[in-house]
Amino acid sequence: xxxxxxxxxxxxxxxxxxxxxxxxxxxxxxxxxxxxxxxxxxxxxxxxxxxxxxxxxxxxxxxxxxxxxxxxxxxxxxxxxxxxxxxxxxxxxxxxxxxxxxxxxxxxxxxxxxxxxxxxxxxxxxxxxxxxxxxxxxxxxxxxxxxxxxxxxxxxxxxxxxxxxxxxxxxxxxxxxxxxxxxxxxxxxxxxxxxxxxxxxxxxxxxxxxxxxxxxxxxxxxxxxxxxxxxxxxxxxxxxxxxxxxxxxxxxxxxxxxxxxxxxxxxxxxxxxxxxxxxxxxxxxxxxxxxxxxxxxxxxxxxxxxxxxxxxxxxxxxxxxxxxxxxxxxxxxxxxxxxxxxxxxxxxxxxxxxxxxxxxxxxxxxxxxxxxxxxxxxxxxxxxxxxxxxxxxxxxxxxxxxxxxxxxx
Amino acid sequence: xxxxxxxxxxxxxxxxxxxxxxxxxxxxxxxxxxxxxxxxxxxxxxxxxxxxxxxxxxxxxxxxxxxxxxxxxxxxxxxxxxxxxxxxxxxxxxxxxxxxxxxxxxxxxxxxxxxxxxxxxxxxxxxxxxxxxxxxxxxxxxxxxxxxxxxxxxxxxxxxxxxxxxxxxxxxxxxxxxxxxxxxxxxxxxxxxxxxxxxxxxxxxxxxxxxxxxxxxxxxxxxxxxxxxxxxxxxxxxxxxxxxxxxxxxxxxxxxxxxxxxxxxxxxxxxxxxxxxxxxxxxxxxxxxxxxxxxxxxxxxxxxxxxxxxxxxxxxxxxxxxxxxxxxxxxxxxxxxxxxxxxxxxxxxxxxxxxxxxxxxxxxxxxxxxxxxxxxxxxxxxxxxxxxxxxxxxxxxxxxxxxxxxxxx
Numbered sequence: 155x156x157x158x159x160x161x162x163x164x165x166x167x168x169x170x171x172x173x174x175x176x177x178x179x180x181x182x183x184x185x186x187x188x189x190x191x192x193x194x195x196x197x198x199x200x201x202x203x204x205x206x207x208x209x210x211x212x213x214x215x216x217x218x219x220x221x222x223x224x225x226x227x228x229x230x231x232x233x234x235x236x237x238x239x240x241x242x243x244x245x246x247x248x249x250x251x252x253x254x255x256x257x258x259x260x261x262x263x264x265x266x267x268x269x270x271x272x273x274x275x276x277x278x279x280x281x282x283x284x285x286x287x288x289x290x291x292x293x294x295x296x297x298x299x300x301x302x303x304x305x306x307x308x309x310x311x312x313x314x315x316x317x318x319x320x321x322x323x324x325x326x327x328x329x330x331x332x333x334x335x336x337x338x339x340x341x342x343x344x345x346x347x348x349x350x351x352x353x354x355x356x357x358x359x360x361x362x363x364x365x366x367x368x369x370x371x372x373x374x375x376x377x378x379x380x381x382x383x384x385x386x387x388x389x390x391x392x393x394x395x396x397x398x399x400x401x402x403x404x405x406x407x408x409x410x411x412x413x414x415x416x417x418x419x420x421x422x423x424x425x426x427x428x429x430x431x432x433x434x435x436x437x438x439x440x441x442x443x444x445x446x447x448x449x450x451x452x453x454x455x456x457x458x459x460x461x462x463x464x465x466x467x468x469x470x471x472x473x474x475x476x477x478x479x480x481x482x483x484x485x486x487x488x489x490x491x492x493x494x495x496x497x498x499x500x501x502x503x504x505x506x507x508x509x510x511x512x513x514x515x516x517x518x519x520x521x522x523x524x525x526x527x528x529x530x531x532x533x534x535x536x537x538x539x540x541x542x543x544x545x546x547x548x549x550x551x552x553x554x555x556x557x558x559x560x561x562x563x
Numbered sequence: 564x565x566x567x568x569x570x571x572x573x574x575x576x577x578x579x580x581x582x583x584x585x586x587x588x589x590x591x592x593x594x595x596x597x598x599x600x601x602x603x604x605x606x607x608x609x610x611x612x613x614x615x616x617x618x619x620x621x622x623x624x625x626x627x628x629x630x631x632x633x634x635x636x637x638x639x640x641x642x643x644x645x646x647x648x649x650x651x652x653x654x655x656x657x658x659x660x661x662x663x664x665x666x667x668x669x670x671x672x673x674x675x676x677x678x679x680x681x682x683x684x685x686x687x688x689x690x691x692x693x694x695x696x697x698x699x700x701x702x703x704x705x706x707x708x709x710x711x712x713x714x715x716x717x718x719x720x721x722x723x724x725x726x727x728x729x730x731x732x733x734x735x736x737x738x739x740x741x742x743x744x745x746x747x748x749x750x751x752x753x754x755x756x757x758x759x760x761x762x763x764x765x766x767x768x769x770x771x772x773x774x775x776x777x778x779x780x781x782x783x784x785x786x787x788x789x790x791x792x793x794x795x796x797x798x799x800x801x802x803x804x805x806x807x808x809x810x811x812x813x814x815x816x817x818x819x820x821x822x823x824x825x826x827x828x829x830x831x832x833x834x835x836x837x838x839x840x841x842x843x844x845x846x847x848x849x850x851x852x853x854x855x856x857x858x859x860x861x862x863x864x865x866x867x868x869x870x871x872x873x874x875x876x877x878x879x880x881x882x883x884x885x886x887x888x889x890x891x892x893x894x895x896x897x898x899x900x901x902x903x904x905x906x907x908x909x910x911x912x913x914x915x916x917x918x919x920x921x922x923x924x925x926x927x928x929x930x931x932x933x934x935x936x937x938x939x940x941x942x943x944x945x946x947x948x949x950x951x952x953x954x955x956x957x958x959x960x961x962x963x964x965x966x967x968x969x970x971x972x
Contacts, residue, residue: 156619158845159612161589162596162835165605169598174828177598180570185832186595187571189578189586189767191910196574203568210565223769224633224809225827231809254792259808303792352828358598360632360769360830383663383712384915397806399668400633400640416915418634419583419761421769423594424833426571436567501600506793506825 167495168522170531171503172302172476172515173330174352174359175522177427181357184430189422193414197422201410204425207432208363210440211332211355212347214339218366220410221428222401223421226329226350229362231259232401233325233346236374237294239394240264245292245322247271247278249308250301251506256327260296263397268292274304274508275467280312287320294323300331300473302353303506305466305515307335307473314343323370329353332363333435334447334475334519345370354447354475356520357431361424364403371407378404384416443523447474450518450528453558457532458516460554461539461546466513475519478505480512485542487511493541498534525559576904577931579940580912581711581885581924582739583761583768584931586836590766593839598831602823606831610819613834616841617772619849620741620764621756623748627775629819630837631810632830635738635759638771640668641810642734642755645783646703648803649673654701654731656680656687658717659710660915665736669705672806677701683713683917684876684887689721696729703732709740709882711762712915714875714924716744716882723752732779738762741772742844743856743884743928754779763856763884765929766840770833773812780816787813793825852932856883858971859927859937862964866941867925869963870948870955875922884928887914889921894951896920902950907943934968 169175190197201220208219222232234256238244244265246257249272260267268290272278287295295317300307310326317324325346328337332347334354339347345367351357366374379395379402380386396402400418408415435443451474458479459465466478481487487504491514494500503515516535518528532551539546578584599606610629617628631638643665647653653674655666658681669676677699681687696704704726709716719735726733734755737746741756743763748756754776760766775783788804788811789795805811809827817824844852860883867888868874875887890896896913900923903909912924925944927937941960948955 162593164597164599167599182595184571186591188573190573190576227827251792258790262806358832359828360833381667383660397671418636419768423767424769
């Protein structure tokens with residue numbers, strides 16, 4: 155017999171790691187709204203509203219702005235598998251774990267993958283990327299905007315012109331950055347960009363916003379193969395069709411577009427949540443939300459520095475919404491994180507790869523890019539550091555952060 | 564400027580189509596529970612509970628019982644792309660639209676796909692499938708259990724022994740059936756089975772329960788390639804790795820397993836919902852829920868027949884949870900469905916392929932496999948048929964359905 159547990163009843167957590175983070179209360183409320191049928195006029199209207207809201211979030215006029223039903227890496231895979239033809243050369247500048255992920259996904263899509271690297275904690279100059287483009291002559295440039303593994307925010311604003319000059323499709327993964335850092339899909343010349351809800355957008359993981367330029371759409375449509383069972387005479391069936399049905403953006407576009415051709419059954423509750431994430435962002439104002447993230451990030455940075463913690467990486471290129479701090483000598487990193495979680499209900503993050511066991515990552519994003527969340531985290535962190543024997547100036551972290559807020563007011 | 568709509572506020576709908584259906588109220592409540600971090604002990608415990616609950620739903624002891632983060636077709640693609648090596652022969656008996664979908668996904672996974680067919684509205688005999696297995700010698704048999712396009716429920720109970728005899732992996736898509744019709748993963752010898760929440764399980768689309776036999780796990784693990792960025796020395800990197808990162812069940816198993824190796828960020832709210840779907844089913848009792856679906860389906864069948872509607876297909880092999888009825892001569896199918904939706908808030912379904920415009924599909928599943936839902940739908944259907952000029956016996960549908968409930972009480 156299966157033992158049947160009680161209804162889900164999560165403990166109260168202040169999620170101050172690199173994501174997922176605590177969702178906006180109104181997003182959680184939206185998740186519990188009653189379901190409707192997938193072709194109900196209410197549903198198709200909600201889908202169209204969600205598309206329009208995300209045009210505002212991405213700063214784009216792209217008609218092809220929609221959701222992929224899966225986590226942020228589902229969005230990445232949908233973009234790459236639909237844009238990359240087997241054998242295509244793809245250039246991936248890697249500055250952290252998620253650069254490796256883009257290379258990995260491109261490799262599985264049978265691309266000829268070329269990477270360039272830099273030290274963890276650094277970003278690339280536009281000229282380093284252009285030099286690599288001239289050498290590799292890729293069909294696609296795939297680059298992460300913000301890599302939470304290093305906290306770095308790769309400047310993208312000059313890359314679109316470089317890609318256009320060399321006839322390269324320009325894709326970025328903005329999962330970690332969108333909504334908390336500048337993003338200008340059209341102005342920066344992006345052909346494709348994807349994200350997730352569980353970072354600055356303040357929602358649950360499980361839906362991946364995506365936007366595609368007309369050039370990307372034309373490529374995707376040229377590879378379209380409408381599945382048997384709903385294919386009609388005259389429907390296309392390209393020989394170089396996308397090697398995934400679920401991630402075939404051509405079919406997904408037909409589902410979201412006026413033809414409303416059945417593909418998957420849209421994840422209704424996740425759509426409600428994604429719609430609300432964009433709605434609260436645009437109600438507050440996109441620039442205001444980014445500024446709120448900038449201030450929260452500055453306050454957290456000032457706070458951890460005032461606690462005497464060394465900050466990892468090139469701070470000038472840090473994302474607004476996450477900071478990596480070196481774990482002080484003698485402090486057991488995992489035990490200290492566990493104490494924060496158990497005694498204060500506050501979660502901060504560990505790290506991957508070369509930084510594992512060396513740094514903690516502290517996030518200030520979405521709903522939690524708030525003064526009370528920043529100050530509470532710093533007060534608890536001070537207490538835990540002191541408990542484990544680190545020498546910390548009493549109240550220094552909180553006061554330094556409060557000072558940033560006072561200066562910004 | 565983006566026009567910002569109000570918070571999501573869906574109209575009241577009684578969803579009596581082939582799915583999605585109205586979710587259990589407690590599932591909607593679970594969807595709005597606060598988020599926790601992906602490695603929070605509460606989260607990993609909730610994941611383990613969900614696995615154990617779904618072992619009860621699937622009727623299996625399979626350790627590898629978990630969720631794929633996407634809609635039901637994400638589960639299908641994860642199973643097929645992980646089990647099928649390029650060039651493998653795959654046999655797909657097609658008895659409706661979703662058989663075509665399995666063939667389509669297998670083709671995209673570069674299988675050599677062989678199909679056998681039958682008339683829409685029929686199922687296959689075990690001997691027809693065995694004959695095809697002997698001829699094709701496939702590596703995998705992929706078959707839909709219930710195809711909502713035709714309402715047929717393919718008997719699976721003899722196929723496991725046939726597959727075992729011929730060394731064939733046995734996969735089924737139970738999206739339309741699980742929880743509302745008999746399903747015995749272990750007893751029937753399934754190697755892999757996938758589903759979705761939006762049918763008899765009574766939840767939102769967006770999470771795909773999956774279970775894998777030890778034999779299927781061994782195959783998946785033999786193809787494992789741990790992605791760069793988190794790969795450690797000695798980790799495997801098979802040359803015939805799965806051509807999808809998101810759907811690589813080897814990595815997904817490591818995320819759900821004791822190693823908790825980071826892959827995607829589990830879709831927290833969808834996990835909460837999936838957990839609650841299984842919880843309410845097992846609290847009521849799996850056999851009791853299937854019996855509730857059987858009675859609701861019998862009542863709806865009796866009701867539509869008493870309204871004079873012809874039922875499509877081999878009724879002896881109909882799924883419990885959906886019936887297809889021929890649209891009466893002279894009644895405009897789409898206008899009548901629209902009247903049901905607009906005047907009564909009740910949704911019934913249209914059809915695909917050869918049945919499009921010819922039949923409606925009426926579902927009785929999950930939360931809506933209830934007497935009041937069945938009788939209300941029949942009363943409204945009678946009114947709408949009469950409005951469009953069909954000759955219907957007054958109250959006949961409702962009374963016939965009520966009689967089934969009275970007999971079952």
